[in-house]
Amino acid sequence: MRGAIVIGIVLYLFYKLSQIGWAEIMAALPSSPLFYGLSIAVLLLPIWAERSAFKIVTENKIAAPFKVFARKHVMNKAVLAYSGEAYLIHELSEKAGLNVKRAAIIIKDLALLRTFVANLWVIILAGVAVVFGQSETLQNIAQASPALVVIVGLICVLVCSGTVIFFKKISNLPYGNGAKVAGVFLLRSLLIAAIMIAQWNLAIPGTPLSAWFIFMVVFSIARKSPIGGEMVFISVALTLPGLESQNASVAAMLMTILALNQLNYLITFLLTSGFPDLRKNKMIELTAKAIPLSTNM
Secondary structure (H helix, E strand, O other): HHHHHHHHHHHHHHHHHHHHHHHHHHHOOOOHHHHHHHHHHHHHHHHHHHHHHHHHOOOOOOOOOOHHHHHHHHHHHHOOHHHHHHHHHHHHHHHHOHHHHHHHHHHHHHHHHHHHHHHHHHHHHHHHHHHOOOOHHHHHHHHHHHHHHHHHHHHHEEEEEEEEHHHHHHOOOOOOHHHHHHHHHHHHHHHHHHHHHHHHHHHHHOOOHHHHHHHHHHHHHHHHOOOHHHHHHHHOOOOOOOOOOOOOHHHHHHHHHHHHHHHHHHHHHHHHOOHHHHOOOOOOOOOOOOOOOOOOO
């Protein structure tokens, strides 16, 4: 059963790459080697942040192998949202000496703070855009899709305010540890934004950094929408000052990044699959023995 699931996910990732189009992928490849190196950094940073946050939540009392969090991230991004959480709960309950309830509480607290920071980041970006006189861009997004702005705005405000107000009721973490975890996730968002802007600039050199910042604002707001976010992003992004005459280059860059992400997910999934262990019919073991959590968890 486990082998069939692994093979099924690998085939699904190959299918997603094929949907993009192999010929189109090859034709749109940027020439800078650093462009590809940065795509790996974009993959690794969320994994590092999740693992670091896990250490804070558990106070370093449970082993946290990097490969486990790498697989969790890939399953969330490339397969099905929150399937990685289910996988991690299984790993903790089966191999770290925790019962399912305790493992689920840990993962729930991490997901809660990660979601809080993701929505806070959108508010921060929108606020910075207004401060630097780019409110017209936000108006363009609103004109392209008023429903998108209303939905994203309500979600961000409700999630952030609700998390702050009801934190002690919905989380088992003390405020100090919660703040540390939120800080890790906020640093992750900042670093990823900087890396993505650098990557975009490598693909289309000579574009003003201010244009890429607004590109990031539009990108972050649009992808929060469960419906139609990609279309709004494309329609607004291609009309931004500094990018309006480079539609083909922007489209090729976005397609290449999408393909690179899927390829990185596939490689990461394969590297963490433990196929030799599958042939021996045994589960992948964690690299360190777990120590029971303290009583305040």
